[in-house]
Amino acid sequence: MSRRSSSSLLRVAVFAALLAAPLAAPLAALLAAPLAAQAPVPPALVPVLQQLERDNAWTVEQQVSICEVPAPPFKEQARAAEFKRRLEALGFAGARVDAVGNVIAERPGAVARPVTILSAHLDTVFPEGTDVTVRKVGGELHGPGIGDDCRGLAALLAVARVFEQHKVRTAGPIVFVGTVGEEGPGNLRGVRHLVTKEYAGRVDHFISVDGAGIGITSRAVGSHRYTVRFKGPGGHSYGAFGMPNPIHAAGRAIAKLADLKVPASPRTTFNVGVVGGGTSVNSIAMEGSFELDMRSESAEALQALDQQARAAIEAALGEERARWPESRKALDVVMDTIGIRPADARQADTMPIVRAALAAARAVGKPVARTSASSTDANVPLALGIPAITVGGGGTGSGAHGSEERYEDGPDGHKGPQFVALLVAQLAGLRR
Numbered sequence: 001m002s003r004r005s006s007s008s009l010l011r012v013a014v015f016a017a018l019l020a021a022p023l024a025a026p027l028a029a030l031l032a033a034p035l036a037a038q039a040p041v042p043p044a045l046v047p048v049l050q051q052l053e054r055d056n057a058w059t060v061e062q063q064v065s066i067c068e069v070p071a072p073p074f075k076e077q078a079r080a081a082e083f084k085r086r087l088e089a090l091g092f093a094g095a096r097v098d099a100v101g102n103v104i105a106e107r108p109g110a111v112a113r114p115v116t117i118l119s120a121h122l123d124t125v126f127p128e129g130t131d132v133t134v135r136k137v138g139g140e141l142h143g144p145g146i147g148d149d150c151r152g153l154a155a156l157l158a159v160a161r162v163f164e165q166h167k168v169r170t171a172g173p174i175v176f177v178g179t180v181g182e183e184g185p186g187n188l189r190g191v192r193h194l195v196t197k198e199y200a201g202r203v204d205h206f207i208s209v210d211g212a213g214i215g216i217t218s219r220a221v222g223s224h225r226y227t228v229r230f231k232g233p234g235g236h237s238y239g240a241f242g243m244p245n246p247i248h249a250a251g252r253a254i255a256k257l258a259d260l261k262v263p264a265s266p267r268t269t270f271n272v273g274v275v276g277g278g279t280s281v282n283s284i285a286m287e288g289s290f291e292l293d294m295r296s297e298s299a300e301a302l303q304a305l306d307q308q309a310r311a312a313i314e315a316a317l318g319e320e321r322a323r324w325p326e327s328r329k330a331l332d333v334v335m336d337t338i339g340i341r342p343a344d345a346r347q348a349d350t351m352p353i354v355r356a357a358l359a360a361a362r363a364v365g366k367p368v369a370r371t372s373a374s375s376t377d378a379n380v381p382l383a384l385g386i387p388a389i390t391v392g393g394g395g396t397g398s399g400a401h402g403s404e405e406r407y408e409d410g411p412d413g414h415k416g417p418q419f420v421a422l423l424v425a426q427l428a429g430l431r432r
């Protein structure tokens with residue numbers, strides 16, 4: 001709490017006032033029963049949840065068919081157009097694509113605030129040309145992105161549809177958003193544009209439905225990602241021997257990075273995930289490069305790791321230069337930023353948005369024992385002091401970011417959209 005800005009405290013106060021208002025009575029009732037194994041469902045939502053269970057096959061069909069529209073990084077347009085078309089078909093005539101490619105459909109409330117954003121991400125990690133056919137194998141669905149995040153997109157469509165069918169009324173608007181750029185290279189550009197431009201200063205709650213399960217991610221893992229390039233003139237491996245070697249320098253740097261010490265708590269990690277450079281076995285390369293990913297729940301720990309990594313890379317440069325004191329050939333290093341995601345902005349489990357999510361999970365009979373930390377679209381609003389969480393869309397998933405990604409709806413798949421529907425209705429202020 002100590003690191004939260006005064007404006008976020010004000011926002012918390014506003015939310016607390018909303019909780020106290022009569023229109024939010026069902027949420028108050030939910031929050032008043034934290035020890036109950038199964039929190040009560042507001043009566044107005046009982047038929048809504050029943051409908052979601054009956055329509056489960058429709059939800060899964062949406063998940064499969066939207067997933068068969070490719071959405072590589074920076075090329076989400078086709079899937080965005082399809083997602084917009086589906087929202088329009090559900091009654092959201094005003095659905096639109098914003099300047100960076102997010103799909104936005106606003107469902108008005110009785111009043112202008114609170115604004116609750118319910119989002120899922122359109123993009124995948126898979127490059128253009130990937131076979132995105134979804135295969136049914138026993139009770140499982142196999143396909144790139146089937147859980148991450150076609151499940152989230154399907155949950156959004158299911159909630160949008162059932163709220164229209166049952167004319168669910170809320171105090172504040174619910175904004176359904178399919179975001180672009182959630183995965184690595186996108187660097188959260190979609191959500192950043194959404195909360196700093198489209199809805200600047202007027203987001204009261206942000207929910208991202210990302211992947212399967214009914215987990216609750218309430219804290220942001222930050223990441224610093226770089227491409228590190230050692231560069232020199234290069235030359236013949238025999239004839240030009242005796243000059244600094246960019247690949248050897250990269251090797252020295254990687255060896256130093258591999259030995260860095262990081263705290264186990266707050267969890268802090270590093271990884272060299274890609275190496276590159278060189279043209280042939282008998283050439284001193286002109287470049288030796290690698291891609292480095294560093295993450296932490298703590299901004300301070302991440303900054304400390306960043307400094308250690310930079311020092312290690314500088315030391316490797318110095319050692320490779322010093323290895324060939326006679327040489328006049330240059331060796332340099334440059335670090336290009338792939339992405340910086342904000343860490344920290346710790347959100348305690350006692351915050352209303354987290355308590356509402358915990359209560360919603362209990363209400364569908366899927367209590368969540370422990371909230372988690374991750375790197376998701378919620379990082380950006382969290383860093384701005386906006387209450388934000390990432391939740392799962394139900395079912396079970398495995399193998400995210402791999403070509404063998406799997407999703408199993410099982411007997412409880414419908415509980416994901418039910419959980420999301422309860423949560424968003426409570427945050428938006430359910431009216432009967």
Ligand SMILES: [Zn+2]
Pocket residue numbers: 121148149182210211
């Ligand atoms: Zn995801």
